[in-house]
Amino acid sequence: MKKINWKNFKHAVIATDVVIFTVIDNELKVLLIKTNKGPFKGKWVLPGGLVNIKESVDNSAAKHLKNKTGLSNIYLEQLYSFGEVNRDPLGRVVSVSYFALAPNKEYQFKTTKEYDEIAWHSINEIKKLGYDHEDIIKLAIIRLKSKLEYTNIVYSLLPTEFTFTDLQKMYETILERKIDKRNFRKKILSLDIIKKTNKKTIGGANRPAHLYKFKNRKLEVVEII
Amino acid sequence: MKKINWKNFKHAVIATDVVIFTVIDNELKVLLIKTNKGPFKGKWVLPGGLVNIKESVDNSAAKHLKNKTGLSNIYLEQLYSFGEVNRDPLGRVVSVSYFALAPNKEYQFKTTKEYDEIAWHSINEIKKLGYDHEDIIKLAIIRLKSKLEYTNIVYSLLPTEFTFTDLQKMYETILERKIDKRNFRKKILSLDIIKKTNKKTIGGANRPAHLYKFKNRKLEVVEII
DNA sequence: CCAAAAGTGTTGCGGTTACACCCATGT
DNA sequence: ACATGGGTGTAACCGCAACACTTTTGG
Structure with a gap:
């Protein structure tokens, strides 16, 4: 993984974050990773990362989903873009958030150098997350509830x-x-x-x-x- | 207006585009400007522009709305982010689109060096626009119709x-x-x-x-x- | 035989739809 | 007086909500 020096960016950069839901034992869960670097070291955050200049934003979301969780071919749709100036303490990052839905299976999640824990969390037990990721999850829940009522x-x-x-x-x-x-x-x-x-x-x-x-x-x- | 050399950007940059609706004589209209520079010279496009590193994405949309049309304090909400790789021929630009609603009044629109025409267009009479702006407008119309049914x-x-x-x-x-x-x-x-x-x-x-x-x-x- | 979840109809209420005529004003 | 849009009530229908008992299996 190439190291990124955020200070070199003169312009806002774009990242994607994915809220992945599943339901286990009659509880709605979201998949989080525990970062071991950066300003939110030790905090749980949503899987995600920067958008490469040669990939579409949709592809970036699917790629980060795949890389960090091994999941692919699951439902994925764009949620909302979060663009407050200070949402990332290291630089100007606009996050295009996505939400994904996965059936409940025994997934083999991977870990990388950036995080060594990845786990499902009940939405009722979510503590303080890094970045504005709690806001993103709240919005994703609203969207999920709403889509449940008017789609299949x-x-x-x-x-x-x-x-x-x-x-x-x-x-x-x-x-x-x-x-x-x-x-x-x-x-x-x-x-x-x-x-x-x-x-x-x-x-x-x-x-x-x-x-x-x-x-x-x-x-x-x-x-x- | 400072000249921007797009080729200098190594990363995707972020722009905002605003779909401004009004209803005149029982027709739904959208406000478009005619660019006089760039790859879409002579084409009608949505008002919009780059996001400055020191402003939020929401502010950028409101600012471009104000600068290019003089409109402020009207309804404005984020619509969707368009992130295909080749949507802008000059570089990698991700557009966070917004939609705005304005009552029908006699607005005094401004023109600048970048465009010398700005006008309401009936959504039924929209021809080929620059960029993917037709897609953005289509999505905005769907959102507008839908919000009309379940909000005030x-x-x-x-x-x-x-x-x-x-x-x-x-x-x-x-x-x-x-x-x-x-x-x-x-x-x-x-x-x-x-x-x-x-x-x-x-x-x-x-x-x-x-x-x-x-x-x-x-x-x-x-x-x- | 008992526990546990599967499966099955009817009724009442409330909201939506369909529908037609008189009213107030300006010319 | 006439043309134009403003303003009003009722009846039929349909979808939604409320509600309880029988069936099938394993232990």
């Missing part, structure tokens, strides 16, 4: 096959409210966005549940809730 | 006092559909966001209309339509 984006948090209860719990966790089971099933089925497979869950100490799949695993605008 | 943002396109018909026409123009007059009045009144003044329109060859004011001239989230 939830598919990107679920595995390919899931039960109706999995789906409902996802909404309940993120929207932080209970939803009536019968009304929920009625609504989702009427939207014609998922289809029943001929498989069922096995091994539970109770009645097996049908497994469903999304008909389209790409973003669609649908009034879900 | 329309206040920023109207004068302080307006008739119910003015208000309804604003919606009909931007959303591009007819709205039932009685249902519209019922809905707006039930939201309790405007109040009747004791004035009426004068001089029309017909029954005078009551004038209304917004109770709050700041952004609120309300299900309007």
